[in-house]
Structures are given as C-alpha cells and as structure tokens.
Amino acid sequence: MSQDVLRVDGLHVQVGELELLTDVDLTVQRGERVGLIGESGSGKSLTALSIMGLLPEALEPRGSITVTGEGGRHTQVVGAAERDLAAMRGRDVTMVFQEPMTALNPTMRVGDQVAEVMRIHRTVPDRRAAAARAVELLDKVGLPDPAEAARAYPHQLSGGQRQRVVVAIALANDPALLICDEPTTALDVTVQALVLDLVVRGVEARDAGMLFITHDLAVVASVCERVLVMYGGRVVEAGAVHDVFTRPRHRYTRGLIGASDLDLTREDGRLYTIQGSVPSAGRFPAGCVFRNRCTHATTLCEGLPPWDGAGPEDGFACHHPVVVKP
C-alpha cells in the first residue's frame, strides 16, 4: 500500500549461528500508532534498531525493510549504504530511547542539540532560523521558559525534562515515522502520563506513523490502536489493541495478559502466572517458541505453527489457540 511509512518483510537477524529475530513482518501506515510488546529477549528493541539501520556490526539482518518518507522517498534499509541511512535517520525516521541521559550529549546545550538535527538535514535555511525553531520546539514540548532551557546542559534538567528534549529532537524534522523504545520506563508515573500525551499529540499533529515499544500492556493500550506481540524473536500475534487484549488467541498473549493483571486472582487469591522463565536469546525451542512454557503444548508444537491471518496486521501463530466462544 502506498500509505505505508514502514514495511518490514521477512526480517531475520542472526549473530553467528544464533537466530535472534525470525521472520518478522510488520507495517505502519501514516497516522497509525502501532505497539510492539514483549518481555526482555523477545526481540522488540532489535526490531527497532534494524529499522533504524543501527544494528551492531556482528549482527546480520536479512529480509526487507522499506521506509517511505516525505515525497515518497523510499529507503531500503537492509544493505543500504551508511550515507543513505544517515539521510533517512533523524528525518524520515526518528527515535526516542528509554534513557534520556545517554540519548543526549552531556557537553552540548540542549537548544543546540535540537538545532543540530535540523541543520544536518538542511530543513531550515540557516543557523539563526534553526536556533529560533529549536526554542519554538522546546516550547511545544512543554518546557517552562524555553529560551532559558535551550541554553541549559542536560544535567541541569530533570529526567522528564530531558525526555521532553529528546522528543523535541525526534519531532524537529517532522518525521514520517517515530519509533519509541520504552520512552517512559525510566520516568516516574506522573511524568510518564505527560510525556505519553506529548508524544501522541506530536505524532498526531504531523500525521506521522508511530512504532511504540514497551513491556507495559496498560501503556500500549493507552497509546496505540494496533499491537504486535513478540516472543522469542518472532511475532506471535497481531491485531487491534482491543481485540488482542480482550480476546487473545495465542497462548502466550493470554498468559501475558493474565500475569500482568493484578486485579485478577485465582481462587486462592494468588496471581495467574506463566510457568518457567524467558529463555536467553537464541535458546528458545524450535517449532513454537513458547512450547516449553505452555500448558497446552503437544507434540504438534514441535513443528512451527503457521501464521493464521490475512496479513501481518492481524493474526496469530499457535497450534492450540484460545477458542473464543461465539
């Protein structure tokens, strides 16, 4: 579809013999907010880094990642020259990371850091225009006294304020796609609410697509319309947020929702759990990646469950799905 700002087809990422990501399909359209949820080691951050073309050198991606920016400019990320990737990053695709301290340069005033991304991509005519626009952006992300804040160094700002600066940088060039990787995990809950609102408003105002990565189901449900559930380097289920969270089909999704719902308890007053723990990267079983923790697993699950769904936007891969009562 022409409206896709991101199209990932059959993405694999390997390090040596270990396969870290397997056959990931994913699309994000303009104006669409897509969540990517999973526990540690599920491959969600690796997916984000693959899209940005920021994988460490030892990791080899295969498959196709197409980013479509302003004016229909396509970038084929896998195998692209660093020059083309540099032109894409910070303009067509931008990213907000988890840790706002390490995402900013500690030796540079934050106003200059916001201006820099516009100067590099020449989206403003000159230095003065960039500086003025930087102050304007800092104002838009809700920093009090933006002209003063532009002259501050990152260490002079609180965690929430720093994350606002990172959001300002990410939105400076009106990207077609914003990737957020656990953007509020390091923040206090009252600050989180404000930063989430800020990100959603920024994306909506630009009609940009958003890929939002988190382990927090409640956050994804507050922010996104569609969601993909990852486990063991694979997408195991995808669909509209409301459908996936109220009528999960994959056994893992079902277990994850049960385990994270602290208001729901078993008859003995204890929480629902998933047995065992998340294997380390590359140590997931062959066939269904969840079968060694699944209470419904049979010998059938030693074979790879096929994707049951019309496309990457909606479906699941489970041999023994949760049967929805009509």
Added chain:
Amino acid sequence: MTASSDRPAIRLQGVTREFRRQRTSLVTPAPVVHALRGVTLDIARGERFGIVGESGCGKSTLLRIIAGLDQPTAGVVEVEGTDISRLPERRLGFLREQLQLVFQDPMGSLDPRMKVRDIIAEPLVAQGKRDTLPRVLELLEAVGLQAEAADRYPHQFSGGQRQRISIARALAPDPHILVADEPVSALDVSVRAQVLNLIAALVDRLSLTLVFVSHDLSVVRHVCDRVAVMSHGEVVEVGPTDQIYDDPQHPYTRQLVAAAPRLRAALAGRTAADLAADTLAAKETS
C-alpha cells in the same frame, strides 16, 4: 507499657534524615537535603505494609534506616520494641536476626563469585552457625528452586530465579520481618506474578511482617493490607490499600492514582490524553 504482643513490629516517631551536600561556596553554608521530614508510622506485627512514592521521595532512605543501614538525624526507630536509631553496628546483631532485606536488582545484590549455597548460608555463618547445608536445601525448596541450584553461581540463573535466591538468603536467619525494596521492578511481567505469589505465600506460611516498597501502586495494592504514600520526605497519606486506591484524599495520592495507566481503563477508552489531563487536574487541586 503495652504488652509485647500488641507492640508494633516497627515504630517510627518523627524520623528525620538530613544530608549535607558539598559546599558550593566559601561564604554560604553547605546546602542541606531533607530526605525525611518527621516520618511517624506504626507497622503492626503480621501486617503487609506498603510504602509507595516516586523517585526521590525518601522511601529508600526510610528503608535503610529501618534496616539499621543508616541512622536518622532525629527521631526514634523501634524494631520489635528496641530503639535502633542510636545503636552502634556491633549492637545490631539482633536486628539482623529479626529483619532481612530483598533488593530490587537481583544481579547487583548477589556476589557473582559465590556459589548459591554460600550466598544463602552467609547470614547464618555471620551468626556463628555451622553445618548450614540442610538449612540451605530447605530454603531452596521453600522458594521453588532445585537442590542442584546450591552448587551453581548467580549468573547461571534468570532474573526471577535470582530474586528467589535473594528471598532464600533473606529468610535464612528465620526473621520476623521481611523488607522488600522494589523486589519485582526489574523482572519480566510473566515472572513478576510468580515472585509476587511466592512472597505472598511465604509471608502467610511464616507469619512474617512484610514491608514492601514500590513505585507501583497497583503492585502494592495486590500485596499489601495498608499503605503509606510518601512525597518529598513526608508520609502524606496512610490507610488501607483499597481505600487509598479507590478514594485517595491527599492531592498527591490522587495524582499518583490518576497517572497510572490501567489496562481495563485503557481498553474502555482511556487514552494517554485522558491520563495527562487527569494528572494535571489532580495536581492543580493541590
């Protein structure tokens, strides 16, 4: 004096802790950080007591003081009837038997060079006990780990298993009070439920007093009977957990409840914009 059976497990009266920062100028006095400003609390025996607050609110300082790892600038800290606020380290032996800690980071709190059997036995060895292996095996079973775990090292375990090892170590001296500082914050969601269930089961079985510190009100709501909400070094609200959660009185508590995303509310249509608006509305009433 009241009879010892009604004596609270922990009693805090006007606990204040000030930290003097480095001087920034030759002519002005060194700035002072007020980490705790007169905290008064009673935690009853057998109670599951939660302490909730955001980063910098003083909850970790309070916990360190309760555990005898730090001393208050002013105020009284009684654990099982003994004032520990002025006691020197060498007289705190009884406290280590009565009260044990579980920390947030299960990697940082276990010595990577020690075998699990030695980690769990360490509190016993410190008390001069010998032949600790039977007790270690008993503890491993209690926290749901195999006996083989005794001869392995912390890095061979997942985060959830390491937290089980921390819990086993804390229970080794058979304490009456278990203090847990964000024990599930670093864990995956699917493992978090297991560890919360384990803590709840052990607290029941061993009739422990639990002090559970967290930034997450919904976790505290599940685990605790009563909760204290802290902000800027003060306890701003104390009460039964459900009451605090469903009908918060203090503006700060209201803000905390309003800001927390909840899956059911989100699925019913509560967006990030609603979260932010409610948070700001609660803030403005303060």
